[in-house]
Amino acid sequence: MIESLHLRNFKSFADATLTVGGLTVVVGVNASGKSNLRDAFRFLHGIGRGYTLPEIIGGKYGEGGYREWAPLRGTTSEIIRFGQSSFTIKVVVGTEGRGRFSYEIAVSHQDVRGRFRVEAESLQTEDSPWKQPVFQTLGPGDDDEDVAVRLRAADGARGHGKRISLRRDRPVLTQLEARRGVSLELRNMIEQVVATLGAIRFLDLSADAMRQPSFPGQAILGESGENLATVLQALCLDSERKHALVAWVSELTPLEVADFDFETDATGRVILFLEDTGGGRISAFSASDGTLRFLAMAAALLSDQGRSLFFFEEIDNGLHPSRMRVLIDLIERRVARSTVQVVTTTHSPDLLTIVGEQTFESTSVVYRPADADGSVIRRIVSLPHVAELRKTQTLGRLHSSGWFEDALDFDDPAEAAE
Known part of the structure; x- marks a missing residue:
């Protein structure tokens, strides 16, 4: 299961983290950056499917010319936040039997031919007694087209594992999954993370x-x-x-x-x-x-x-407000009893009013402050006095009145994190 998604210089996000639960609801005004979260999940899903960076970002075409994978929205110059040279996506994943992992990839666009390349990449065990990463990049490889990668020593042995050189136009994670000579222990860890990313699904009905x-x-x-x-x-x-x-x-x-x-x-x-x-x-x-x-x-x-994460944009489209409770009840019961997760964006005050306590904990607002150059993500539960206001005003009324944005304008995120 995916526990969190961290974005740095990806599209409109300068430095933001989305906490992911069973049902994760994302609200925000138009053009705040909600759809950019979908692109971030699609980027991770493209990694899980084994695509190269040009395929993930620009589209995958099979034999005969049919399109197997749609490109990310926007031009290539809009994937990385304006004025920056690279973007970073980090995801924390919980697996069955293998513990928790943090996977991070940084992608640059500085190539003289305009190509996207792996700048840095790593996979780290979050709850292992050994602090050595499963793998991490070290810098340039044998030539400019490659990146040097250090593997962890097998079975938690002390010292560094072997150093290998891999392509820079394809995520290291999936290269190692298919590479001969990688120990069974490390391969099993990598396969668990790849399977989680590959199980993300998008429904635009x-x-x-x-x-x-x-x-x-x-x-x-x-x-x-x-x-x-x-x-x-x-x-x-x-x-x-x-x-x-x-x-x-x-x-x-x-x-x-x-x-x-x-x-x-x-x-x-x-x-x-x-x-x-x-x-x-x-x-x-x-x-x-x-x-x-x-x-x-x-x-x-x-x-x-299986262990899927479903992403819905505007899940409430086409549903009468009085029937919204049925849908939310279905989803909340399903995610509570399985490893299935749902992430949805919404503009519906009615949806926010009926969500349960667990969903409230993983509801976030995406916002673009007037004096900032990027979108921010804040968990609604971290906003001042929201728990008390929820009892008297309901989240739906707070949302429709613009209270979330007003609270973000006057609240200091650093103080809320303390």
Whole structure:
């Protein structure tokens, strides 16, 4: 699981840390930098997928020219904060059986040909008795295209491990995962972190995509909601998860949903139907956008059995405020009982009003002070008097009134950290 994300000179962030919980909510006015957090998570996800730096930032194209990975938003000159020569992303990861790790990568754009290259990179055990990093870069390698890397001695032995030279256009983390000669102990640590980054998922749901019939056997929900029918069909094979899904949908919609039905069209593709208690049926073609969005989010969360982090932008889009509680209840219960995590941005005061105590602890505001040259991130729980005000005013009222931004204008972050 990802515990925190630290950004330095990445896009609009000069030096900021996001605390990540089970459900992490991020609020802020337009253009404050919330979408830049999505790009930071996408950068980490690109590392987990084994891409090079040019592919992570500029897009990955497979054989035949099809696009496998979309580029990060903005031009190459906008990835690094204006006036700086490099950016740094650091993430703290908790793994099963291997403890906690901090992974940090610094990327520069000083190459004469305008290429992005690894400036520095390291993986450190956070709770190990040995303070020696799993690996860290030392500087230039055998030539200008390489970087020198020092590996930790195996089994916690004293002294330095071996020194090797690796490419600068690809993250060291994934190069070591595939490199021969790396000890099994170190490889297992690296693989755990790579798997966590590779399990990040982004859902930008489209009603048109969710309405389309699905090809039989497709069990992974696409980023826009493709394959919704067959993902739900597979989910309904598990009676417990099907029961939970039916109960949530019944609360969300005016329909008394009793079951899901699946039929094939003339091309053999699967069409989704919702059945009510009276025997009536509504196809995905007729279902509302909000119902489809809810179904897709529920399907993603309930069908995922691994250790994933889902990133949603504006998770409340298309949902009636009175039904928001159903969605938040679904997510909070899911993350409490599993290693699944959810990060979402929102402008909805209603969402903030209904979040539970654990979510309140991991809710943050992104803000661009008038007298500063970068975005800042503050946990809402650290703002002055917010716990008391929450009881009388609700977070939603504080958010809609602009109180968060006012509090940040007059509060000293250094004092709040003491």
